[in-house]
Amino acid sequence: MKNDTTCYRVNVDKELLDNAKEDISSNKETLDNQAKLFSLLGSDVRLKIVYLILKHEKMCVCDLSDVLEMKQSPISQHLRKLKDGGILQNNREGLIIFYSIPSSLKSNIESLIKF
Template sequence: MENYKTNPQLFDEYSELLKALAHPVRLCIAKGLLDAGSSNVSNMQNCLDMPQSTISQHVSKLKSAGIIKGERNGLEIIYSVSNDKVKDIIKALF
């Protein structure tokens, strides 16, 4: 119970992460990236069977929330989960 009083910012941080993960597609993307280690949007598109633009919008939300990062590799961007707290959340869920 001490964390409630000593670190209210922790709850704010977790709340924002959970908001970003609350959409089924974003949760699926984060889980898939965690399982695979990394992926580009084209691979995500094949797995999710959704338009690239839809996946890109969700990837953008995850990036803005600090959940994933992208690294350029030639013409493509390879995404991976970069937040250890999110890794713990996903492991707990699944």
């Protein structure tokens, strides 16, 4: 069967289209930020990392490595991407670096990750 992508609308609601274009334009920054967030959370490992840190406030690479049963190197790479993307922050406590989610993002991320 052939895919037909032809639009068969009879009337064009110009006002609807103009309003929709304006909505996209006026919310561009928010939509771009949300797209960035979804892109970063699109990896199952990064989603698990963010979920764990949300549930436990802060975790180090060793903790995440043990829980996810992965080597520290790939965990560190995922943490770097999340940190560079602004989803995580880190704090050194002695020799250990703990990762956490900035308080300004917690509610936004929690609303996306519901269990």
